[in-house]
Amino acid sequence: MYKIGDDQTWVRNDFNDTGWTAERGNTNSHIFWVRAKLDLIKRPEAQLGLKIEGFGAFDVYWDGKYIGSNGQVIGKNRPEIPGSSTSYFGIPDSLAQIGSHLVALRASQAHLPKVHRIINVDLSSYESLLRQPLIVTSFMNLMAGAFLIAAIYYLFLYVNSKVKQFTVLIFAVICFLFFALLILEYIKFYVKIPYTHFFLRLELIGWLTFSLAMLVPLYFTIQFKFKRKKILMGLLFVSLGAIYIFNFGHYDITAIYYSLAMWGFSLVIVFNAIYQKEKGGIIVLIGLLLGILINQYLFYDFSLFISFCLIVLCMLYLHTIQMKVIEEEYQSSLLLSSKLKMELIKKNIQPHFIKNTLTSLIDWVEESPKEGAAFIQALADEFDIINSISEQALIPIKQEIELCKKHLSVMQFRKEINYQWEEGGIDEHELIPPALLLTILENGITHSAPLADGSFKFKLSFSSTVGYKQYTFETFAENRIKIKSRNGGNGFIYIKARLTESYGDNWMFKSNENTQGWISIIRIYTK
Numbered sequence: 001m002y003k004i005g006d007d008q009t010w011v012r013n014d015f016n017d018t019g020w021t022a023e024r025g026n027t028n029s030h031i032f033w034v035r036a037k038l039d040l041i042k043r044p045e046a047q048l049g050l051k052i053e054g055f056g057a058f059d060v061y062w063d064g065k066y067i068g069s070n071g072q073v074i075g076k077n078r079p080e081i082p083g084s085s086t087s088y089f090g091i092p093d094s095l096a097q098i099g100s101h102l103v104a105l106r107a108s109q110a111h112l113p114k115v116h117r118i119i120n121v122d123l124s125s126y127e128s129l130l131r132q133p134l135i136v137t138s139f140m141n142l143m144a145g146a147f148l149i150a151a152i153y154y155l156f157l158y159v160n161s162k163v164k165q166f167t168v169l170i171f172a173v174i175c176f177l178f179f180a181l182l183i184l185e186y187i188k189f190y191v192k193i194p195y196t197h198f199f200l201r202l203e204l205i206g207w208l209t210f211s212l213a214m215l216v217p218l219y220f221t222i223q224f225k226f227k228r229k230k231i232l233m234g235l236l237f238v239s240l241g242a243i244y245i246f247n248f249g250h251y252d253i254t255a256i257y258y259s260l261a262m263w264g265f266s267l268v269i270v271f272n273a274i275y276q277k278e279k280g281g282i283i284v285l286i287g288l289l290l291g292i293l294i295n296q297y298l299f300y301d302f303s304l305f306i307s308f309c310l311i312v313l314c315m316l317y318l319h320t321i322q323m324k325v326i327e328e329e330y331q332s333s334l335l336l337s338s339k340l341k342m343e344l345i346k347k348n349i350q351p352h353f354i355k356n357t358l359t360s361l362i363d364w365v366e367e368s369p370k371e372g373a374a375f376i377q378a379l380a381d382e383f384d385i386i387n388s389i390s391e392q393a394l395i396p397i398k399q400e401i402e403l404c405k406k407h408l409s410v411m412q413f414r415k416e417i418n419y420q421w422e423e424g425g426i427d428e429h430e431l432i433p434p435a436l437l438l439t440i441l442e443n444g445i446t447h448s449a450p451l452a453d454g455s456f457k458f459k460l461s462f463s464s465t466v467g468y469k470q471y472t473f474e475t476f477a478e479n480r481i482k483i484k485s486r487n488g489g490n491g492f493i494y495i496k497a498r499l500t501e502s503y504g505d506n507w508m509f510k511s512n513e514n515t516q517g518w519i520s521i522i523r524i525y526t527k
Contacts, residue, residue, distance in 0.1 A: 006031040011061045011104045028113050029074060034058070034105040036121045040098050048096040049126025050089045050103065054119030055195040057083040058107035062095055071194070074108040082111055082194035090126045111196045133189040143305065144182035147312070151175035167322070170219045171315055174212060178308055181208045185305075202251040209255045210240055213262035216311060220266055223318050224273035224281065236265045259295075259304060263288060266311075280318045287314040378409035386435075393502055394431040401426070401460065403434075404441050408458075417450055420457040427462060430469070433498035439491045440473045440511070440520045448477035448517060468525045475518040495522075 001020035009015060010033045017035050024032065040048075050067070052060065057071030057080050067090070071083025095101075103121050122129075154172035158164060184205050187193070193201060217236055221229040243257040267288055273281035291307030385403045389395045401423065408419040441458060450456045457476040462469070492511065499507040503524055511520035 001035045002032060004030050004032045006033070006106070010035065011064050011106075013063055013102045024116055024118075026113065026116075027109055029080075029108070029110045031073060031106065031108050034107055034119055036103045036119075038101050038103060038121065038123060040096065040101055040123065043096055043098055044125040046128075047093065047126040048091040049124055049129040050091055051086070051122040051124065051129050052089070052103075052105070052119065053086050053122075054105075054107075055085060055112060055115060055117050055198070056107045056109035057081060058105040060089055061102075061104040061106070062091055063101055064104075065092075065095060067091060067095075073106060074110050080108050080110040082196045084188075084192050085195045085198050086188065088126070088129050133186075137186045137189045140182050140186050140305070143309065144179045147175045147179040147182070150312075151179060165322075167219060167222050168319075170215055170222070171319070174215050174219065174315070175312065177208055177212050177215070178312070181205060181212070182305065184208065199251070206244075206251055206254055206258075209258045210244070212308075213240055213258040216262050217265045217269060219315060220269040220273075220284070223315075223322070224269055224278045225276070226269050226272060232265065232268070236261065239265075255304075259307075263292060263307075279321050280314075283317055284314040287311060374413075378406055378413065382406040382410055389434040392434060395434045396428065397426060397430045397432050397462075398428045400432050400434065400437050403438050404458075404460075407438060407441060411445055415445075417456050418454070419445075420455065422457065422459040423461070424459070425462045426460070427464070430462070432471070433502050436495055436498055436522065437471070437473060439495055443491050443511075444475035444477065444518055447480055448475055449480055451476070451478055467527045468523050470524070471522040473520040473522075474516070475520075477517045479513050479517060499524075 001017050001022060002024040003010070003017070003020045004025065004027055010017070015035075020035065024034075034054075050060070050062070052058075052070070057069075057073050059069045059073060060067050068087075069083075070087040072078065072081035074080035105119065109115075151172050154168050154175065158168045158172060161168070184201060188201070214233070214236065218229075218233060220226070221232060226232065239261050240258060243254060243261065247254040247257065267285075270281055270285045270288060274285065287310045291310050294306050294310075295304075382403065385399065385406060389399065389403070405421055408421060411417070412419050437460065444458060448456070455476070459474045459476070461472040461474075463472070464470070492509075495509055499509060499522070506525040508523040508525070509521070511518070513519075
């Protein structure tokens with residue numbers, strides 16, 4: 001029962017409060033009194049305790065005896081010092097007799113006077129009133145610590161990874177936000193928060209829940225390759241915004257609706273993943289359904305965090321699947337890299353190349369020892385370069401050009417054709433997979449013949465735009481007559497494998513004949 005005014009006689013048990021109201025009304029900066037009658041049916045073995053939940057500052061009286069204060073009640077020349085929204089008081093054993101008792105509060109609510117929150121009074125063992133929140137908080141702090149460690153670990157994993165996976169960053173942010181949500185939810189038990197800041201905490205909890213309700217479905221859309229990601233996320237954002245607007249000020253209801261929206265949209269994504277036969281879809285579906293089931297039978301604060309833990313466990317399971325795929329791809333890349341190294345060496349020590357080169361070398365040594373020595377030196381230089389680059393995935397473009405020039409020197413001695421080399425716009429700081437240009441060069445020599453004037457020229461050009469870098473390799477020669485059509489032999493297979501090894505799918509390669517001979521284009525996308 002409530003009454004505005006200040007009369008010390010209102011503290012007495014025998015005072016007749018028949019005219020008092022069940023609602024506080026607008027007290028502004030006035031002092032008001034609250035009276036609550038309680039029946040103590042059974043006395044606890046330990047000291048009796050009193051728990052009071054309510055806004056304002058107040059002095060507490062038990063059967064007319066002062067037992068404590070929460071904040072400082074406003075006075076004539078004394079401002080109000082806000083109390084906390086939840087306070088605990090021990091009742092002396094001499095006053096804790098079985099029977100009827102009166103709790104009277106002399107109170108003020110000078111701050112937030114338009115907020116009319118009822119005052120709740122609860123009796124229990126003083127020890128249990130203090131201990132129960134600490135037990136719950138200790139478990140929640142353990143959970144929060146686990147999420148903080150997970151957030152830091154996955155953040156470091158994202159920062160230090162060569163290939164940045166957006167899902168890893170999102171997971172780190174989700175773990176950190178959930179850690180912050182747990183801390184904010186239970187900080188009231190170990191930090192005294194004045195009632196003036198009560199709604200600030202709830203507002204922060206609401207925005208954290210809003211962020212989690214956006215990020216969890218976003219994670220699943222990326223992990224499960226959801227095709228209409230932007231449409232779904234747009235609908236989710238509009239839904240959460242509508243929930244915020246239509247339930248403004250109702251913090252608990254808003255948080256519940258945020259969670260329901262998150263689960264609903266996540267279920268849509270997971271059902272689609274199961275339809276697409278994505279790995280882990282069934283496990284995540286079970287986790288989401290368990291979360292909904294737990295929500296039906298447990299208090300919201302507990303069910304929310306348990307359900308979130310299930311979702312995070314599902315995410316961790318998806319990470320293990322993803323890590324397994326990455327490990328398999330890494331092992332495949334190592335195998336591919338070894339094959340490419342062997343292929344590079346085989347390309348230059350194949351029997352017919354060595355045999356023909358040695359035959360030509362014998363002729364040059366016999367006819368012109370000086371030129372023969374130059375032939376030997378050119379061949380040795382080419383093998384030196386091949387040996388130095390065989391273990392590398394990328395080499396400087398100038399080294400690749402030097403390899404091409406050495407090969408032309410060797411072939412000039414072998415075929416006694418004057419091969420010419422030109423280049424334009426080359427950036428010496430650029431890197432390229434080894435023997436790419438050499439392979440194109442060899443194809444040009446093998447499948448082309450000199451022009452009528454005896455010339456045989458190769459030209460390499462480089463250009464760069466905002467979206468890609470491009471190498472254009474032109475062969476100026478006569479194309480040999482094809483006996484049958486070819487889409488590229490082992491040379492093209494080698495080029496494509498090398499490009500995939502270094503750039504994934506961010507490349508384009510095409511090679512075709514034209515009126516002047518042959519043109520090959522290698523384009524590497526940078527965006």
